[in-house]
Amino acid sequence: MSLMKHLTAATATIALTAGMAAAEPALIFDLGGKFDKSFNEAAYEGAQRWAKETGGTYKELEMQSEAQRExxxxxxxxxxxxxxxxxxxxxxxxxxxxxxxxxxxxFAIIDMVVDQPNVKSVVFTEEQGSFLVGMMAAMASKTNTVGFIGGMDIPLIRKFACGYAQGVKAANPDATVIANMTGTTPAAWNDPVKGGELAKAQKSQGADVIYAAAGGTGLGVLQAAADEGILAVGVDSNQNHLQPGTVLTSMLKRVDNAVYAAFTEGTEMTAGVNVMDLAAGGVGYAMDDNNAALVSDEMKAAVEAASAAIIAGTTVVHDYMSDETCPALTF
Structure with missing residues (x-):
């Protein structure tokens, strides 16, 4: 083959490759914004990790109202x-x-199952991670009373509360669990003032450890706990650093891993349901320098043993969403 033919063939190959550039992925955040220090921010961190590792770019969109979803x-x-x-x-x-x-x-959706041939549905076993932080809350409590503050009162958030209460009772059958939801509309995800008020009310009822599963509202719970001299438990992202020394731990929900995996699969993404459980590293609890002094070796050992039992299937944490009942908590 002549040099000219070689060059022509090479140019054609380059042109073809350029035309087949990978489509850009996109991420849409739920209400509350991408810097909510919780659920949306975890998703953002997953997208950022993908972009840094691949050099790729992605589109993102923050909604301002429910009406913008479609x-x-x-x-x-x-x-x-x-x-x-x-x-x-x-x-x-x-x-x-x-x-x-x-x-x-x-398409990929986190926290809901949509049965379509081009949709991946990613769900988490929040009850398992919540069980573990519930055990820690019960063991850290000096009053034998702990609290839970949810965002919007929906089955998914009751799933967090129910898993938490089961963990509390597993560690201390005599403990009392006080549970409140912030509201019944999406505004409940972004009301830190109401979160703080609920936390103070729970403290007045004896709660000295409060788990917040409430998006941006939870920031008010963490702040109030720090102000009132009690402990809080963060959610979704590692929130230990937000109030160092008063956040006992955070229930990690690895939304970042779900987004990173979806972007990595790209257009080859397989449809169907993907369950991110404790065994798959989908949920867990956060340990770092900010909470090391709050978590005793005894607490760590108990939670590690419970974690192993859940993964092995010898401890089964009831999923509220399976039948809308909770053996450890009355809503």
């Missing part, structure tokens, strides 16, 4: 973003309507 999804799909990843159960109904209109686009 518009946001359609806009990203129409722009050629693939896959489109969204955080939060509230996208479920909209995604079920939109996904069939874009059969060549892959």
């Amino acid at each position: 518009q946001a999804l359609r806009r990203l799909a129409e722009s050629g973003a693939n896959p489109v990843v969204m955080t939060g159960f509230a996208f479920g109904d909209v995604l079920a309507q939109v996904a069939p209109d874009f059969p060549d686009t892959k």
Whole structure:
């Protein structure tokens, strides 16, 4: 082959490769914004990790209201973003309507199951991680009373509360669990003032460790616990550093891993349900310099043993969402 033919062939190959550039993935955050220090921020960190490791870029979108869900999804799909990843159960109904209109686009939803051939549904066993931090809360409590403050009163958040209460009772059958939800609308995810008020009210009822599963509202719970001289438990992201020395631990929900995996799979993403449980590293609890002094060796040993038993299947934590009942807590 002549040199000219070689060069022509090489140029054609380069042009073809350029035309096949990978589609940009996209991430849509739920209400509360990407810097909520909790659920959305974990998703953001997963996307950022992917971008740093691959040098790739991605589109992102923060919604300002419920009404934007369908518009946001359609806009990203129409722009050629693939896959489109969204955080939060509230996208479920909209995604079920939109996904069939874009059969060549892959979608991933976190915290809801949407049965479509181009959708990956990522769910977590929040009850397992909550069980572990519940054990720690019970062992750290001096009053035998602990609290739970949820965001929006939905089955998913009752799942957190129920797992937590089971862990509390496993460590101390005589303990009392006080549970409150912040509200019944999406505004409940972003009301730190109300979170702080609920925390103070629970303290007045004897609670000296309070677990917040409430998005941005939880920041008010952590602040109030620090102000009142009691302990708090963070959620989703590692929140130990937000109030060092008064956050006992944080229940880690590895939304970052879910987003990172979805971006990594890209257009080859497989549809179906992906359960991120304790065994898969989907949930856990946070230990670092900020809470090391609060967690005794006895607490660590008890939680590690419980974790091994859950993974082995010898300890089964009841999932509130399986039948909307909770053996350890009355709502």
